[in-house]
């Protein structure tokens with residue numbers, strides 16, 4: 001069994017060694033330009049087109065993350081980047097759910113306890129207690145109730161918040177009101193005071209976080225975007241902040257990353273910027289899942305995390 005590995009920034013040696021330990025029968029190699037030797041599996045993140053195009057014999061392509069929008073965009077822009085008919089698989093959780101729970105809870109509590117405003121007051125040396133938000137009037141809406149969204153929702157319910165979710169199909173999550181489909185998006189947004197975005201970036205969801213959507217939220221709403229920058233109309237958020245429709249936002253992802261030094265988000269008093277770190281790929285847990293999936297495929301079974309290329313996630 002031959003396994004190819006490519007990631008623009010990860011340390012390849014730890015991956016090659018880790019995979020070889022988990023799959024002793026495999027020969028694992030880092031892909032180099034010009035390498036068109038046979039391979040059964042490819043582990044990739046932002047692969048150069050020549051790596052996979054016209055490559056036959058692959059039994060599976062593993063994305064080294066949860067979101068596969070970038071690799072599917074490569075395929076749309078240069079058809080054939082991904083060999084047709086080869087299963088594309090993504091990471092499901094592998095330690096990212098815990099990280100995402102931490103990230104979202106950190107900012108939910110920051111906004112719910114008005115710590116963002118106390119931070120601004122401190123800069124003015126202003127000693128001024130603020131009226132606390134009331135949990136029963138602080139509904140949290142999660143867009144994208146999948147592997148990450150569901151776990152975030154359950155953690156927020158456990159803290160006593162009123163939580164609702166929006167997804168393509170109905171979800172059964174204890175204590176969480178489920179909305180699904182575009183036709184029910186207005187009902188989901190109505191009276192939502194804090195919106196968390198955990199959608200995949202697909203042709204259906206790109207640009208979904210626009211001013212028209214923000215205006216459907218409760219007044220002085222909060223936004224946490226930990227999904228993809230492509231979801232957010234950045235100028236619309238600045239307008240919504242200026243108009244008071246949105247009180248504050250925590251953004252981990254951006255249309256262009258790294259965020260340009262001159263971007264207004266860096267200095268905006270009610271925007272918090274983090275550098276796409278909400279939930280990172282944890283090599284050990286990722287390799288455990290990938291190795292298990294390879295074993296499943298080798299035994300004629302069904303691997304987890306299979307991507308529907310047409311659906312986009």
Ligand SMILES: NC(=O)c1ccc[n+]([C@@H]2O[C@H](COP(=O)([O-])OP(=O)(O)OC[C@H]3O[C@@H](n4cnc5c(N)ncnc54)[C@H](O)[C@@H]3O)[C@@H](O)[C@H]2O)c1
Pocket residue numbers: 066067068091092093096143144145146147148149166167168169181198199200201202204205226227228252253276277278279280313
């Ligand atoms: N910022 C980070 O560090 C970070 C880390 C991991 C993942 N992510 C992002 O989070 C996203 C979600 O990850 P996941 O593992 O939970 O994905 P998932 O596929 O398990 O869940 C996706 C959810 O979105 C819903 N959805 C998809 N298309 C929809 C549509 N058109 N309308 C309504 N709902 C729709 C699905 O029903 C599902 O509930 C990833 O695609 C990735 O972009 C970001």
Ligand SMILES: O=C(O)[C@H](O)CO
Pocket residue numbers: 064065066067068279280281
């Ligand atoms: O999708 C993911 O896994 C994270 O956003 C890292 O890119």
